[in-house]
Amino acid sequence: FDPVVIFSNEVATISEIDNIFPFLNLNVQELDFEYRILGETELKKYANSDNVVEFWTNVDCIKNGINKKCKKMLVAKCIMSLPHSSAAAERVFSQLNLIKTKIRNKLLVPTCESLLHAKDMLRVQNKKCYEWVPPSNIVNYNKKV
Secondary structure (H helix, E strand, O other): OOHHHHHHOOOOOOOOHHHHOHHHOOOHHHHHHHHHHHOOOHHHHHOOOOOHHHHHHHHHOOEOOOOOEOOHHHHHHHHHOOOOOOHHHHHHHHHHHHHOOOOOOOOOHHHHHHHHHHHHHHHHOOOOHHHOOOOHHHHHHHHHO
16 A cells, blocks of 8 residues: 555556455455546656655545545554554553552443543543533533432
8 A cells, every 4th residue: 555566566466355355345346446546647646655645535536437436544543543553552562551540440341431531531641630610511410410
């Protein structure tokens, strides 16, 4: 899915993609045709681009001959969203181990999930838990209960 490879015609087919992503329910023949004619489009100006996301965003703007969006972008997004490692998942499990200790081992999954979200929100906002001010809609909701 690298623009340099696409325009060099090194990869003649991408039919194996269906074996890797069977849940996408792709028409492999149509996808393969779209991939092969991609090298013939006006996108050659992006052939040497280092920005793969920019290239595939421009591919998403192209429609095929019957004015229908092509399937290439769906497959490209699927591939680009795959994690390069399991480090992110490992960090979440590490945080979960800090939350669910021997004393708090009866916490339900939704409670643990909420605590992880709250912790992440504080990290993103660069705040400490004692600095957080709840929004008025949450305060009003709790007054009703």
